[in-house]
Amino acid sequence: MVKSSVFLALSLVWVTSVASAQEPAKPLYVLEDSYLRWRLLPAEQAYLSIDGKHLKQYVEDLTAISRRYRDHGHPQFWGRITGTEADAENAQWLLDKFRKIGLSDVREQSLDLPPQWVPASWSVSASASGKTVALESAQPTSTSPGTPASGLDLEAVDVALASEGDLAGRDLRGKAVFFYSADYTSRQAPISDYAIKRIGDRGAAAIFVIVGLPGNLRTQFYPVGSTVPTFSLGLQDGVAIRDLIGQSRGGQPPRVKIRLDVKTVPNLKTATVWGSLPGTGDETIFVVAHRDGWFEGATDNASGVATMLGLAEYFAKIPREQRRRTIHFLGTSGHHDNSGMTGHWLADHKEMFAKTALIINCEHTSAEQLVYRGGVIRRTNTTVPLRWYVGGSPRLEQIVVKAYDAFGVATYAEPEPSAGGEMGPYYQLAPSLQLIEGNLYWHSDRETAEVVPPTGLAASTRAYAKIITDVNQLGLKDLLRPQATEARR
Ligand SMILES: [Zn+2]
CATH class of the missing domain: 3.40.630.10 (Zn peptidases)
Known part of the structure; x- marks a missing residue:
């Protein structure tokens, strides 16, 4: 009893401090x-x-x-x-x-x-059980290959941090693979200890790195050496797609529609x-x-x-x-x-x-x-x-x-x-x-x-x-x- 009220008091302190951190006082x-x-x-x-x-x-x-x-x-x-x-x-x-x-x-x-790599336009959206979310913050990594004009329609999978353990036993072939990265300042291939390469090597058809910075930032990566369409994604969109995947577990997995029109301009x-x-x-x-x-x-x-x-x-x-x-x-x-x-x-x-x-x-x-x-x-x-x-x-x-x-x-x-x-x-x-x-x-x-x-x-x-x-x-x-x-x- 004493224990739980101490716990409750501590949680309240914690909740209060989080709330105050989110709303700074007036400058x-x-x-x-x-x-x-x-x-x-x-x-x-x-x-x-x-x-x-x-x-x-x-x-x-x-x-x-x-x-x-x-x-x-x-x-x-x-x-x-x-x-x-x-x-x-x-x-x-x-x-x-x-x-x-x-x-x-x-x-x-x-x-x-x-000849210059020019991503002329793109769109990414995910849908499951009648619900569709547009992933507005998706930004192709530099020199990413495009999709066919008709786009790609892929099964979405979430591989958490894309560590070896997260990927073990997972079949990623032909899928749109999402992973979360707390490597906040990396805009390069080494992000999350070369997770993009690990995922690509397992046959993914598209790769998304969710950059774990609060908000829904668009980030532009340098080339990451991937041979399939690869994007960075803001956290808000990243959480939305991970929720969609999680909520459909046991049923029909979400589908991701990707269209990326890349031109090479001489x-x-x-x-x-x-x-x-x-x-x-x-x-x-x-x-x-x-x-x-x-x-x-x-x-x-x-x-x-x-x-x-x-x-x-x-x-x-x-x-x-x-x-x-x-x-x-x-x-x-x-x-x-x-x-x-x-x-x-x-x-x-x-x-x-x-x-x-x-x-x-x-x-x-x-x-x-x-x-x-x-x-x-x-x-x-x-x-x-x-x-x-x-x-x-x-x-x-x-x-x-x-x-x-x-x-x-x-x-x-x-x-x-x-x-x-x-x-x-x-x-x-x-x-x-x-x-x-x-x-x-x-x-x-x-x-x-x-x-x-x-x-x-x-x-x-x-x-x-x-x-x-x-x-x-x-x-x-x-x-x-x-x-x-x-x-x-
Ligand atoms: Zn510079």
């Missing part, structure tokens, strides 16, 4: 104005001219380009998609900004794209947007940012483009005779379409980096820390810590560590051993560095400008400006990776 401050700011030492006051709110306007401009593309006949697969009019529009936008800032040699280098073009700030010598620094992105792509990579522009503005104000090295600014074609055109062009033109002191990749430089707590995603007044890579001499490493400390750039405890992604094809050709991270909304339709703190933009951009300034105090050979110095002997 006491305006979040946009109240993100934590780093107070700069007198020696760093010069970098105050790099203003986060000003950079945030660039993020707003770029996300508006995405929405325009969506609202002009692309309601399902949208963003600043490589090879589309959104790509052309943001290239033009960047050229204008480079010119306004006063960069030299501002130009667009046109690049021919390989002869599209993209571009690298170039601009330069000439220095006094013949050595160079490269500052790159990928222009493409899925959905609004506010962190990925409007934030990085804003950071690049912030650096261009900062150094354009410094007289040429005080600029030791020429800085090349590149708005790259990006990598979400899997072609990485700019990256491969640069890797094929190693001579570009013959006298390069530093490459800075501006990619995902600011994202609000979101916390999944009490069944909802809560906002906070701080930025996510960033993953970071630096490849160069120990002196370069120390310059970088000090700059992140000086401007309040939160990072993972250890740097990354390599730099994949946009800079992947060429980062080893010169000393190089990047900061990169998204939050829970990365690659989703919730990745809007709202969750890009201006303070994060300011911190990353100021740190990069200080790094460029400090690097310009050192000769080329003092910056190279130890193994590169060895190779040049």
Whole structure:
């Protein structure tokens, strides 16, 4: 008796705390104005001219380009998609900004794209015992095969977490297979320890990964290597289909109708947007940012483009005779379409980096820390810590560590051993560095400008400006990776 009333009291406490977590109290401050700011030492006051709110306007401009593309006949697969009019529009936008800032040699280098994967339209619905639910949040994984024009009509099965145990003894051949993943930030094949491959190997005819983030997010995955139509699904839709499957147990299993019209479009073009700030010598620094992105792509990579522009503005104000090295600014074609055109062009033109002191990749430089707590995603007044890579001499490493400390750039405890992604094809050709991270909304339709703190933009951009300034105090050979110095002997 005593026990059960204690239990009841505890449950009430638990229920109350869950309820309060779901409904935060009214805010006491305006979040946009109240993100934590780093107070700069007198020696760093010069970098105050790099203003986060000003950079945030660039993020707003770029996300508006995405929405325009969506609202002009692309309601399902949208963003600043490589090879589309959104790509052309943001290239033009960047050229204008480079010119306004006063960069030299501002130009667009046109690049021919390989045939592009374009999911023109799709629909997914499930029905059981007269009840039909449309799975609106379904989003095909990049490069997913389409269905025949008539679509697919498949039996639905739920394999829980798709662990080996969940799949043991299950016949998945020819079925639409749903699994749940708590691997919230993965948008890649390794999600849930390669569950998509495990399911595909067992003969599934379609695969759905339910991304366990609260709400009903649309998420865009990178290619997952699947040979059958494969989709991500928001949690609300995921629970609905799992309920449908569960409730029909012992009777007729639900059917899933899938139609995915994929086109392969040849002869599209993209571009690298170039601009330069000439220095006094013949050595160079490269500052790159990928222009493409899925959905609004506010962190990925409007934030990085804003950071690049912030650096261009900062150094354009410094007289040429005080600029030791020429800085090349590149708005790259990006990598979400899997072609990485700019990256491969640069890797094929190693001579570009013959006298390069530093490459800075501006990619995902600011994202609000979101916390999944009490069944909802809560906002906070701080930025996510960033993953970071630096490849160069120990002196370069120390310059970088000090700059992140000086401007309040939160990072993972250890740097990354390599730099994949946009800079992947060429980062080893010169000393190089990047900061990169998204939050829970990365690659989703919730990745809007709202969750890009201006303070994060300011911190990353100021740190990069200080790094460029400090690097310009050192000769080329003092910056190279130890193994590169060895190779040049
Ligand atoms: Zn990116």
